[in-house]
Amino acid sequence: MPAAVLEKMIAGLGSAWPAGVAVAICPPQSEPGDLYPVEEAAVSRAVTGRRAEFAGGRRAARRALAALGHPEVAIPMAEDRSPIWPEGIVGSVSHCDTACIAVVARQSDYMALGVDIEPFNPLPEDILPEIGLASELDAVGPDRRLAGRQLFSAKEAAYKAQYPLSRTLFGFDALRYDGAVRALRFARPVPPFAKGQTIPVSQWTGDGLCLSLSALSRT
Template identity: 35%
Template sequence: MIESILPSYVVSEDLFEDPPDTMLFPEEEKAVEVAVDKRRREFTTARLCARRAMARLGLPPVPVVPGPRGEPGWPSGIVGSMTHCTGYRAAVLGRSARVATIGIDAEPNEVLTQGVLEVISLPAERERLRELARRSEGVCWERLLFSAKESVYKAWFPLTGLWLDFEEADLSIGPDDGTFSARLLVPGPVVDGSEVTAFSGRWLVRDGLILTAIVLPAPATTAGSPPGASPGSELIGS
């Protein structure tokens, strides 16, 4: 499902259930040895998606071990992102020669827990959400905002190794074209000598799910980006 909001130069795999016979590498087993069953199933199936995506890139299966902040450790020459929520797991990968970073997120199309919106949003974003709610029904716009900010962080972290707070990106959602943009309110990462000042991405609401994705191409590939992709620092999406 997520492939519909991705450019053609990345690969993706997603699943809507947890195959019971999926095996982990020993290094991965150690990462979830004390995890509850729900966490273990999410972790395992997301890695199954990642290994299927690796196969589509012609790569052998390897462990994907979480780093200090939970970030996935990808093989050399590969960038990617994983996500999971109730009823959905996905992984998106690309070669670093073509892709600078990827961030994806999946959420249920349901309202946020009371009080969460005030923590994850800026006043200007909440005003835009009120306008979206007046214009269109069927989409939990506050949850979409949260998901898009999660994708921003996942795209940001591999480039910086730094935390990005929710209030350090000002996000706008395009209700009619399935896009979003996030203006960074702190100095951005430098990619090939140029500062990234914003991320742009795409979103999809289908079958009770909200999906968001950012794919920032490597600078050498922007001239040949497919339709719908923006160049350089303006492009694009656990």
């Protein structure tokens, strides 16, 4: 699943992609030479594959920032492992084996962003109950295991988007897919989110990929 396939997929979305959200894709960087010292420190003891995906994500993030007209900066990793975006910017990073994706936007336009990229293949049957209820899987699509992959990806994107606002870690049961509104709904209060509040997630599948984007717009 080369990064070029993902790039083509996003380019093909045209106006379906949310306005004001800059995106960039890079392959994992096997020689992560362009990390800033504060970033290098975050992965100095990591295995090669982890260093490569981290560096690819940081490179993609800087390219996405440049597309917004933002100067190149370090993007440190917080203690909770979330990226620390520059003042006035919100963003998110995800990686799979061959592609690292970063999305960024101005904080004046979006409260937060969450992105997830996955290979679009069926999840193993035995982990489906952990990801969602049978009713959620049914609402996503007819193939339970593929629906599981889509639900997993949507929940990961929504989780990343809500995290900067709630700073709360929770399991997959905290968000339920509501097919009627095509959004994820909080099953319990996660302040500042109320029980029943929805988080929008857009999802695109094709060319062996499942891409989910949760963009919490201010408008």
